[in-house]
Amino acid sequence: MHSSKTLFGGLALAALSLHVQADDQALIERGKYLAAAADCVACHTVPGGEPFAGGVEFKLPFGSLYSPNITPDQQTGIGDWSDAEFLSALHEGVGKDGKRYYPAFPYTSYTLMPDDEVQAIKAYLFSLEPVSNTVPENTLSFPYNQRWGMFFWNLVFHNNERFEPDPSQSEAWNRGAYLVEGPGHCGECHTPRNFAQALSSSQPLAGNLVQGWQAYNISSDPAHGIGAWSPAELVSYLGKGYAPGKGVASGPMGDVVSHSLRHLSDDDLSAIATYLLTTEPQSEGVKRPDPVSASAEPVSDAGLGGQLFAGACAGCHSWDGSGTQSPVATLSGLKTVNDPAGTNLLNILLRGHTAPELRVDQQMPNFAKAYQDAELAAVGSFVLQHFGQTGASLSADDVAARRGNTGH
Amino acid sequence: MIQLSVNGTQHQLDVPDDMPLLWVVRDVLGLTGTKFGCGIAQCGACTVHLDGEAVRSCVLPVSAAAGRAVTTIEAVGQSALGAQVQQAWLDHEVVQCGYCQSGQIMSATALLQRQPAPSDAEIDAGMAGNLCRCATYTRIRAAIRDVDAGGAA
Ligand code: FES
Ligand code: FES
Numbered sequence: 001m002h003s004s005k006t007l008f009g010g011l012a013l014a015a016l017s018l019h020v021q022a023d024d025q026a027l028i029e030r031g032k033y034l035a036a037a038a039d040c041v042a043c044h045t046v047p048g049g050e051p052f053a054g055g056v057e058f059k060l061p062f063g064s065l066y067s068p069n070i071t072p073d074q075q076t077g078i079g080d081w082s083d084a085e086f087l088s089a090l091h092e093g094v095g096k097d098g099k100r101y102y103p104a105f106p107y108t109s110y111t112l113m114p115d116d117e118v119q120a121i122k123a124y125l126f127s128l129e130p131v132s133n134t135v136p137e138n139t140l141s142f143p144y145n146q147r148w149g150m151f152f153w154n155l156v157f158h159n160n161e162r163f164e165p166d167p168s169q170s171e172a173w174n175r176g177a178y179l180v181e182g183p184g185h186c187g188e189c190h191t192p193r194n195f196a197q198a199l200s201s202s203q204p205l206a207g208n209l210v211q212g213w214q215a216y217n218i219s220s221d222p223a224h225g226i227g228a229w230s231p232a233e234l235v236s237y238l239g240k241g242y243a244p245g246k247g248v249a250s251g252p253m254g255d256v257v258s259h260s261l262r263h264l265s266d267d268d269l270s271a272i273a274t275y276l277l278t279t280e281p282q283s284e285g286v287k288r289p290d291p292v293s294a295s296a297e298p299v300s301d302a303g304l305g306g307q308l309f310a311g312a313c314a315g316c317h318s319w320d321g322s323g324t325q326s327p328v329a330t331l332s333g334l335k336t337v338n339d340p341a342g343t344n345l346l347n348i349l350l351r352g353h354t355a356p357e358l359r360v361d362q363q364m365p366n367f368a369k370a371y372q373d374a375e376l377a378a379v380g381s382f383v384l385q386h387f388g389q390t391g392a393s394l395s396a397d398d399v400a401a402r403r404g405n406t407g408h
Numbered sequence: 409m410i411q412l413s414v415n416g417t418q419h420q421l422d423v424p425d426d427m428p429l430l431w432v433v434r435d436v437l438g439l440t441g442t443k444f445g446c447g448i449a450q451c452g453a454c455t456v457h458l459d460g461e462a463v464r465s466c467v468l469p470v471s472a473a474a475g476r477a478v479t480t481i482e483a484v485g486q487s488a489l490g491a492q493v494q495q496a497w498l499d500h501e502v503v504q505c506g507y508c509q510s511g512q513i514m515s516a517t518a519l520l521q522r523q524p525a526p527s528d529a530e531i532d533a534g535m536a537g538n539l540c541r542c543a544t545y546t547r548i549r550a551a552i553r554d555v556d557a558g559g560a561a
Contacts, residue, residue, distance in 0.1 A: 297523070298533030310536030315464055316449050319533075325449065325467055359426045360467045365448040 022366060024123070031124025034117050037268070038110065038183035039260035040125075043067045052125065053077075053133040058104045063140035073130035076406035082206065086122045087115060092160050102140075110164040112182035172267075174273025179268060184260075189215040189252070205276075207285035212402070213251040214343045217337050223283035223288060234273035235266065241355075242362065244327035247334060248355050251318050251344065258355050289338040289388045296320040305382025308375055312367065313383075321387045326361035331387050342380050346402040349376055373399040412473050415483035421470070424442045429473050430454045430465035433480055441481040441510050445539075452538030455511035456480050462518035465536075466543070481510035484517055489555075496551040504542030512538050514553050526552065 035041070044052045044067050054069035054077075072079040078086070079137075083098055085322030089095045093107035110118070163182055165174040180186045189210045190201040205225070207217035210308060219225035226234060226246075235241035241249040241257040249257045261269070298319050299306045316325040321337075323329030331337055336344045367376060373396035381393035412419045415439060423432055433439045433456065436515070442465060444518075445453030448466040456465045457479040484490035494515050497503075503509050512535070519526060519534040526534060531549050 032551070058503055103415055203540030300527065300533045307536065310533045312450060312537070313541075314533075315452065315537035316467065324461060326472060353538055359469050360428050361449075361472060363467070365450065 027120050028127045029121045029124075030117075031120035031122070031127075031148075034113075035124050036123050036184070036260050037179060038113075038121065039256055040070065040121070042255055042259050044070050044169055045189040050131045050133065050222075052128060055133060055135040057136075060104070060140070063138065063265075065102055065138050065140070066135045069106075069131065069133045070134055071128055071131040071133075072126045072127055073132050076132050077130055078125070078188040079130055081122075083122065087118050090118045090121075102218050102396035104174070106185040106188045108159075108199070109182055109185035109188060111160055112178065114162055114275035117183075133283075157370070168355075170274070172274045173269065173278065173357060176271035176273070177392045179264075179272050180275050184272070186218065190392075203282055203284070205279055206282035209343070210322040211252055212343070212346055213253075214335075214339060215253070216247075217282055218276060218279075219282040220277050220279045221283050224283050224285050225279075225281060226276055227281060228288065229277075231270060231277065234276060235269045238269045238272060239264070239266070241358070242328045242383055243320065244323065245328040245333035248328060248353070250348050251351070254353070254355055258357060277408045284338040286335045288335055289333060294320045294332060294386050296322075299386065302382055302386070303378065305380075308379040309382050309386070312370075313379065316364075324358075328362040329364075332382065334387075338388035338390055339388075340384070340390040340391070342384060342394045342398065343402075345380055346376065346385060346394065346399055349380060349400055350399075368403065372402075410470055412470065412474060412478065413476070414478045415480060415486075416477075423470055425471040426469045427475055428466050429456065429463075429468045429470050429478065433465060433478070438489050439480050439482050443507055443510060445508070445511075446535045450537075450539075451508070452511040453508050455514040455538065457484070457518060458534060459515060460518065460521060462515045479514075481514060484514060487517075489520060490517050491518050493520065493551070498555045499554065500547045502544050502547040504540075504544050507543075508538060508540045508542075512540065512544075512554040516548070516555075520552065520555055528553075 005403040034090035041051050043056055044054050046055045049055065050071070052069070052071045054067045056067045058065040069077040071077040074080050084230070085096045088106055089101065090113065092104065093102060093105065097229045099324050103333040108261040126343045163178045166177070190205045190207060192203050192206055192208045194200045205217065205219040207224070208215050218391060224227040229237075229243065229246050233246050237243040237247050237249060238257065238261045240262065241254060265388045297317055297403070298310060298314070302309070316323065316329045317331050323331070336348070339345065348364065350366060350368040353362070353364040354366070371379070377394045377396045380399070384390060384392050384394070410423060412421055412432070415432065419437065421432060421436060423436060430444060433442050434444070442456055443453040444466060445451035447466045449467045450503045452464065454464055454466040455462050458468070458473055459461070459476050469503050473524070479489050491515055497509070497513060502512075515535055515538045517533070523530055523534065523552060528549060535548065
């Protein structure tokens, strides 16, 4: 009797703990998905380093910030953080011991996430192997090194509020709005910043220059934003990194697709598209080129730029920019060929497009070593003039300046 | 399983979707006339035709060629134009070491298909992605002009 009771008790406990384990596992899985949606890994991992171990440098005009280690290491990570401390970091930008974060950490977006989603992210992070990694100290100059100053910044620019669905909108719209404004923190790059480095509330998603790349206008304006994209094109761009004739995600946005967006469900990507297509149109920034197509005939009198295009580019991109090798190589219709400064164009020529998960026909080698500044300027100018309408040209100095930009 | 038509023959191939067509053609089908040069679409040695258009097979996933007609150097001579191009190549003794030449012939045939009477500048533009380290460019140009003179199209 006694022993059977014990046995029964033991079984019940085992069943209970199995149940708890399954619950934990579900919570961790949910947290993993949300951590992907919030793209935590991007800022908390140095290239080639341990995921989430921190140390990425953010160069600001007044010094450098380093992202912290958010693995559950007790000494160098967040292993000794309580739930409340983690919540306060994501909702209020105040970390353990009352340290105030700088808004390079997008708590002004994450604050929209409900408590249980934040705790799910914590559960996921705490399920990872602790990594011992002490990140460098921030090097901000006075007065920007005074963390308490962020108290006043927060008073003015931060609302500690959760996401409130708009009952007049569809469920998909609300889901999209939540993902874009909350965990996805799209505005952190795509919304211009004001004098105090806060997101400009009057120009949401109107585009911005970030880490030397154009984070284009993604408002619903058809000419300057994504208003002319179909929902399917947006989903393709977000989930696969390209929408032929509309955009190819490269540089930092390529990383966002790679680390974050491609892990989201199709329903969530469609929800994001639904929301983005209804945002307030902002008519500024780089304009899409008119879809007048360039001629498919080789251009034989375009000088050095045309010769280089013939040799190095036309094989994949085609003379009409339609992409011989793959629709991903489509150039016509891209903002990148219509930005008179050639910002992303030169970045891609210099860095290539080579994320390892991309298929062979979606990759592009870099031309940084193959050509000199004057040659890259010539081919860049040719591309702008052949496929875009700004008539802009680039100089060797423009290329030299871009060479210095590593994208981090 | 991928259904691939190469030189008029249908193949059922058990290869990864993203395997470059060049690998399939050379290593799986054993058609080694198509050459590997750079692997990044910068030299043209691997040029084949996809529905008559010149493509770099080193950066074309085999799945992108499924359901379309692939023609390699082994079969280009079966079309009248392809045969004329090859004859012109022989007449002008274009080939030096030969490594780039299957790609050159594939590109030239596709060019002449599009533009039956290309000017020198058009030849240069149309053939510019095909490198030849033996620098046979002048003979390539002469041979292409000759195909036109022979009234291929
Ligand atoms: S091997 Fe394909 S272009 Fe060089
Ligand atoms: S003949 Fe030798 S590389 Fe062209």
